[in-house]
Amino acid sequence: MRVGIGYDVHAFGEGDHVVLGGVRIEHERGVLAHSDGDVLIHAVCDALLGALALGDIGHHFPPGDPEWKDADSRMMLRAVQAILQERGWRVNNVDSVVVCETPKLAPHIDRMRQLMSEDLRIPVEAVAVKATTSERLGFTGRKEGIAAQAVVSLAPRE
Numbered sequence: 160m161r162v163g164i165g166y167d168v169h170a171f172g173e174g175d176h177v178v179l180g181g182v183r184i185e186h187e188r189g190v191l192a193h194s195d196g197d198v199l200i201h202a203v204c205d206a207l208l209g210a211l212a213l214g215d216i217g218h219h220f221p222p223g224d225p226e227w228k229d230a231d232s233r234m235m236l237r238a239v240q241a242i243l244q245e246r247g248w249r250v251n252n253v254d255s256v257v258v259c260e261t262p263k264l265a266p267h268i269d270r271m272r273q274l275m276s277e278d279l280r281i282p283v284e285a286v287a288v289k290a291t292t293s294e295r296l297g298f299t300g301r302k303e304g305i306a307a308q309a310v311v312s313l314a315p316r317e
């Protein structure tokens with residue numbers, strides 16, 4: 160068994176939607192990012208890579224690389240899953256939390272779980288996504304950006 164932790168932040172910027180866990184959510188602002196700025200999937204990718212001490216998302220998908228400009232972060236999640244599989248591991252479970260005052264995430268949580276479980280090839284019951292505000296404190300509380308944290312466990316493939 161291996162465990163990993165991931166954390167990511169994206170600042171709000173111009174735009175009319177955010178993408179979280181692969182779900183497009185209409186919002187008064189977008190996020191600043193090289194890719195689609197899916198802070199939740201980035202945190203999950205970092206947790207998965209961390210579990211095997213394989214560096215971080217920026218190491219595998221360099222922020223300056225045109226290939227990843229505006230990229231769908233689900234491509235990165237599937238690529239990371241393939242790396243784990245090649246090395247003889249499978250994802251056992253994912254837990255995660257997204258921190259932002261807005262948008263309201265509760266209506267979208269089950270879709271995020273579904274999409275990430277498909278990309279990771281595990282049951283939806285093994286993927287948890289939670290949302291919280293930071294009670295108007297700090298950068299998330301001031302609506303300057305979104306943060307996400309993830310913890311994963313991996314098991315050897317039989």
Ligand SMILES: Nc1ccn([C@@H]2O[C@H](COP(=O)(O)O)[C@@H](O)[C@H]2O)c(=O)n1
Nearest residue numbers: 259260261262263264265290291292293
């Ligand atoms: N962006 C968010 C933040 C929170 N929620 C949901 O609201 C509940 C209460 O949040 P608190 O920060 O006041 O504890 C939380 O448990 C989430 O279910 C949300 O949907 N979107």
Ligand SMILES: C[C@@]1(CO)OP(=O)(O)OP(=O)(O)OC[C@H]1O
Nearest residue numbers: 192193194216217220221222227
């Ligand atoms: C996802 C990548 C892809 O270039 O860029 P961003 O979308 O800017 O996201 P971030 O979490 O800041 O950095 C990781 C990069 O790998």
